[in-house]
Amino acid sequence: EIRLVAPACELPCADKASQDKPVSLELRYPDGTVVAHPEGVTGLEVAATIGPRLAAAAVAVKINGKVIDLATPINEGGDFSVVTLADDDGLFILRHSSAHVLAQAVLDEFPGSTFAIGPPIQDGFYYDFGVDSPFTPEDVESLEARMRQIIAEDQPFERVVLSRDEAREVFAHHRFKMELIDTVDSAQGVDHDSVTVYRNHEFVDLCRGPHLPSTGRIPAVKLLRSSGAYWRGDEKRDQLQRIYGTAWPSPADLDAYLVRIEEAEKRDHRRLGSELDLFSFPNELGSGLAVWHPKGGLLRKIVEDRSRELHERFGFDFVYTPHLMKADLWRTSGHLEYYEENMYPRMEMDHGVEYQVKPMNCPGHILIYQSRARSYRELPIRLSELGGVYRYEKSGVVHGLMRARGFTQDDSHTFCTEEQLADELRHHLRFVLEWHTGFGFNEADIEAELSTQPEKSVGEQSRWEISEKLLAEALEAEGVTYRVAPGEGAFYGPKIDVHIKDAIGRRWQMGTVQLDFNNPERFDLVYAAAGNVSERPYMIHCAKAGSMERFIGVLVEHYGGAFPMWLAPVQVSVVPVADRHHEYGGSVVARLRDAGVRAELDISDETVGDKIRRALTQKHPAVLVVGDDDAANQTVGLRLYGEEHDTRGVALIEATNRLVEMAQRPG
RNA sequence: GCCGGAGUAGCUCAGUGGUAGAGCAAUUCACUCGUAAUGAAUAGGCCAGGGGUUCGACUCCCCUCUCCGGCUCCA
Numbered sequence: 001e002i003r004l005v006a007p008a009c010e011l012p013c014a015d016k017a018s019q020d021k022p023v024s025l026e027l028r029y030p031d032g033t034v035v036a037h038p039e040g041v042t043g044l045e046v047a048a049t050i051g052p053r054l055a056a057a058a059v060a061v062k063i064n065g066k067v068i069d070l071a072t073p074i075n076e077g078g079d080f081s082v083v084t085l086a087d088d089d090g091l092f093i094l095r096h097s098s099a100h101v102l103a104q105a106v107l108d109e110f111p112g113s114t115f116a117i118g119p120p121i122q123d124g125f126y127y128d129f130g131v132d133s134p135f136t137p138e139d140v141e142s143l144e145a146r147m148r149q150i151i152a153e154d155q156p157f158e159r160v161v162l163s164r165d166e167a168r169e170v171f172a173h174h175r176f177k178m179e180l181i182d183t184v185d186s187a188q189g190v191d192h193d194s195v196t197v198y199r200n201h202e203f204v205d206l207c208r209g210p211h212l213p214s215t216g217r218i219p220a221v222k223l224l225r226s227s228g229a230y231w232r233g234d235e236k237r238d239q240l241q242r243i244y245g246t247a248w249p250s251p252a253d254l255d256a257y258l259v260r261i262e263e264a265e266k267r268d269h270r271r272l273g274s275e276l277d278l279f280s281f282p283n284e285l286g287s288g289l290a291v292w293h294p295k296g297g298l299l300r301k302i303v304e305d306r307s308r309e310l311h312e313r314f315g316f317d318f319v320y321t322p323h324l325m326k327a328d329l330w331r332t333s334g335h336l337e338y339y340e341e342n343m344y345p346r347m348e349m350d351h352g353v354e355y356q357v358k359p360m361n362c363p364g365h366i367l368i369y370q371s372r373a374r375s376y377r378e379l380p381i382r383l384s385e386l387g388g389v390y391r392y393e394k395s396g397v398v399h400g401l402m403r404a405r406g407f408t409q410d411d412s413h414t415f416c417t418e419e420q421l422a423d424e425l426r427h428h429l430r431f432v433l434e435w436h437t438g439f440g441f442n443e444a445d446i447e448a449e450l451s452t453q454p455e456k457s458v459g460e461q462s463r464w465e466i467s468e469k470l471l472a473e474a475l476e477a478e479g480v481t482y483r484v485a486p487g488e489g490a491f492y493g494p495k496i497d498v499h500i501k502d503a504i505g506r507r508w509q510m511g512t513v514q515l516d517f518n519n520p521e522r523f524d525l526v527y528a529a530a531g532n533v534s535e536r537p538y539m540i541h542c543a544k545a546g547s548m549e550r551f552i553g554v555l556v557e558h559y560g561g562a563f564p565m566w567l568a569p570v571q572v573s574v575v576p577v578a579d580r581h582h583e584y585g586g587s588v589v590a591r592l593r594d595a596g597v598r599a600e601l602d603i604s605d606e607t608v609g610d611k612i613r614r615a616l617t618q619k620h621p622a623v624l625v626v627g628d629d630d631a632a633n634q635t636v637g638l639r640l641y642g643e644e645h646d647t648r649g650v651a652l653i654e655a656t657n658r659l660v661e662m663a664q665r666p667g
Numbered sequence: 668g669c670c671g672g673a674g675u676a677g678c679u680c681a682g683u684g685g686u687a688g689a690g691c692a693a694u695u696c697a698c699u700c701g702u703a704a705u706g707a708a709u710a711g712g713c714c715a716g717g718g719g720u721u722c723g724a725c726u727c728c729c730c731u732c733u734c735c736g737g738c739u740c741c742a
Contacts, residue, residue, distance in 0.1 A: 059725070126737095132672060134671055135671080136671080136672095137671085137672075172738090224736095225671085225672090225736060226670085226671065226672095226736095226737085227671060227672095227736065227737030227738065228669060228670025228671070228738055228739095229670080229735070229737070229738045229739090230669080230738060230739065233738075234739085235668080235669070235738075235739045235740085239669060239670060239738080240670095240738090241670070241671085242670090242737070242738075244736095244737080270734095270735095274677095274678075275678085281733090281734085283674095283715075283732075283733050283734080287732090287733070287734090288731095341740095342740090342741080372693085391740090391741080393671095393741075394668050394737085394739080394740065394741095395668070395733095396668065396669070396670095396737090396738080396740095397668090397739080397740060397741075398734095399735095402742090403741070403742085404742090407742070409742065411742095469694050491740080497742090506674085508741095508742080509741070509742055510742075511742090512742070543742065545742085546742040547742045549742085550742055572701080575698080575701095575702085577700065577701055578699040578700060579699060579703095580699075581699095588691095605698090605699090606672060606700095606704090606705085607698095607699090607700055607705060608700060608701055608702065609701090609702065609703060609704065609705090609706080610703080610704055610705085611702090612701095612702050612703060613702090613703035613704060614703090614704090616701095616702095616703060623702080625701060625702060626701095627700090627701050628701090629701085630701095631669070637701070637702070639702060644700085644702090648701080650700095
């Protein structure tokens with residue numbers, strides 16, 4: 001028996017007896033009016049008293065912040081509002097119901113398959129299935145067609161409360177659901193031993209709800225792709241097949257979403273990297289390894305110069321450490337025990353001595369600290385380095401500059417006393433924030449996380465707790481909103497992470513501040529405290545950008561390649577109208593370059609229109625066109641990226657001053 | 668690493684077992700042009716690499732590499 005058939009069971013309060021009760025509820029509408037309704041009235045009935053159009057648009061109601069089905073009787077008074085597809089709750093329900101319809105289609109079309117979980121997500125939904133063989137793209141197409149049929153049939157969604165034992169009977173052939181029945185919490189208003197299921201036609205799914213009144217209320221749905229996914233996100237457990245889809249209040253909204261996705265893909269740094277000739281990933285070089293072309297090199301130099309400038313201002317000293325270090329060093333640091341799967345293999349040199357390419361810069365900086373005796377008077381010692389590291393990332397995770405196997409961290413290690421710790425953490429956090437805002441990322445772009453002790457970790461429990469508290473205090477002192485990511489810390493200590501989203505909404509970890517009380521112990525770091533007692537310093541690992549590669553990847557996507565002028569590798573294109581203007585054009589370029597502006601002369605054998613098109617396609621911030629009049633009068637035609645019209649006859653001196661000003665970093 | 672998809676000219680892509688194609692880019696020539704594509708011609712391919720099936724393979728099968736979308740993992 002593959003198809004699920006729920007045993008006959010009654011909806012709670014299905015009988016209308018409760019309506020006879022004299023008890024009435026006071027419902028406060030969003031506009032503030034309070035209206036009395038009989039206890040047990042349904043959301044749909046209330047919506048109908050407000051207006052037929054609202055009732056028709058309603059997909060659920062919200063009572064005191066809880067969203068419930070239209071058909072569920074209301075047993076409490078309070079704040080009341082009608083949920084439609086125009087609000088986030090409505091979209092959530094739409095996508096959740098769409099996921100059910102997808103599961104229904106899969107169970108219909110693939111006899112013997114079983115289903116796991118299918119939640120709504122940002123812009124859509126997914127559902128995970130246990131099937132004999134993975135879905136093909138054709139399968140996904142036919143499933144979408146089957147979903148349309150189910151939607152056309154307008155099957156009502158019915159909420160049913162079952163005891164956990166009853167549920168076990170219903171889902172006896174579905175092992176993932178069986179596991180869920182044992183672990184899920186009961187839905188609101190349902191006793192602990194019961195769970196809710198939703199039924200439409202013959203399909204039943206374990207679900208808290210709420211749902212649309214019927215499948216016909218799904219206006220626009222599309223399946224996007226399938227992929228593997230692990231049951232409960234654990235790679236040691238079953239691999240399921242996930243199908244992603246999207247659902248919208250109208251076909252027009254769906255189209256707009258698809259266009260939005262397409263536009264976002266045009267901002268992909270890998271695509272822009274090649275279009276703007278910034279960097280590439282030659283197959284011959286190896287996975288996850290980039291080469292930087294001259295224009296990308298220029299962009300990177302600008303970012304690295306900024307990094308050095310800020311490190312100096314925040315009181316860091318520059319150091320350099322080699323890329324290759326003895327394996328013993330990695331044994332001492334704990335990397336061989338906790339991180340070796342991410343490290344390139346050991347190589348034997350010099351009569352059996354093993355070396356390893358560095359995946360992190362910490363040990364090198366620690367050795368600098370240890371190079372002589374340290375006094376409390378010189379703490380904090382802040383060592384920084386643009387340190388190239390190599391990590392063996394799993395083949396499936398490499399992703400352009402965002403996740404490379406070789407990259408350069410703007411790394412630093414600070415050694416300080418316990419008393420200095422709180423101030424130092426704030427100092428580092430301020431640095432990380434200033435770094436990002438300086439490149440045009442604002443609060444809305446940045447998400448901070450406090451990552452706490454992971455499963456595989458070293459060090460005393462109490463130190464972990466104190467460290468996590470110190471980091472939280474730094475975040476609060478700086479007024480940073482953050483969320484806690486349990487178990488996401490480094491093996492040697494908890495950390496603050498800053499995340500930024502890429503063009504299509506994937507989150508990438510950027511800057512990080514990490515507190516480390518383990519390495520000082522492992523390496524037996526000491527300093528002479530006042531009174532000449534030997535004390536153990538604390539360490540703060542900190543990357544402000546994270547890595548040059550990932551940061552520039554995110555930067556490219558943030559600006560879609562159209563950089564603010566101070567970041568643009570080519571700031572000005574000078575376009576001569578005809579060959580006879582090359583000389584004057586050359587003098588304009590020379591003048592701009594003397595003033596520190598990165599300008600290029602386009603001497604290609606093309607029309608003016610074509611040369612302008614090329615400059616704009618390359619997203620150069622400014623184009624200067626020079627012709628007869630300009631050569632005669634020492635003027636230029638000025639056209640800025642993003643502006644549709646040009647200005648003719650701008651005096652060269654004025655244009656230069658203006659461009660020099662525009663090329664300054666804001667702030 | 669796992670699941671799926673893909674790899675044809677510098678780029679974007681056609682090409683279902685029988686002589687490798689287009690557009691853009693490049694090169695050359697002509698044109699000397701005032702704000703998003705002047706015209707013509709030329710060149711460019713071990714069809715990712717290796718093995719197999721076949722009279723014959725870009726095409727079918729196997730392996731490897733690389734990329735794309737997820738999962739897991741991370742700066």
